[in-house]
Amino acid sequence: MGRCFWDQRGEGDVTENSDLEGLTLLGSKAGPSKRLETFPNHHPERRYVVRLESDEFTCICPATEQPDFATITVEYIPNKKIVESKSFKLYLWSYRNEGVFQEHLTNTILDDLVEVLQPHWCWVRGAFNVRGGIAITVEAEHGTRGDSTLLEGEPPEAASRTETRSSSSANASAASTNN
Secondary structure: OOEOOOOOOOOOOOOEHHHHOOOOOOOOOOOOOOOOOEEEOOOOOOOOOEEEEEEEEEEEOOOOOOEEEEEEEEEEEOOOEEEOHHHHHHHHHOOOOOEOOHHHHHHHHHHHHHHHHOOOEEEEEEEEEEEOOEEEEEEEEEEOOOOOOOOOOOOHHHHHOOOOEEEEEEEOHHHHHHO
């Protein structure tokens, strides 16, 4: 097999040309798409965390048709596949004009990632901007993260999660000061 980049160490831990097979979006002009592309994980025996974050997410409220803006954060421990980041960007972009409830959206993103990646663990957070005085954050999880010392970053509460679940929290600062 040929290598995409010269490996000065002479080791096989670099991207191989075969890793690029099936990637149709990377390096090409492409628009919004629900297609998530993957490439092989060269270290499936190692439990490490991949984090993807986008603060440019938009969708539309299905009832009011008003825009919803959010930061979408995904963390996962890959098994045999890793999601290609451009395909993930285009996947998020595909929701731009779609009417969807925030709770459904976050769980759908998780379901789609789990289907294509079959990861050891995956966690998705949709932190939606304040609208009507309420900020909504939705978290959905698949599997068990396990060792919380994998990364020192967020989510610190991930080590206590043990099953697939989702939660939604709504905070209205004006309401809390009146109580």
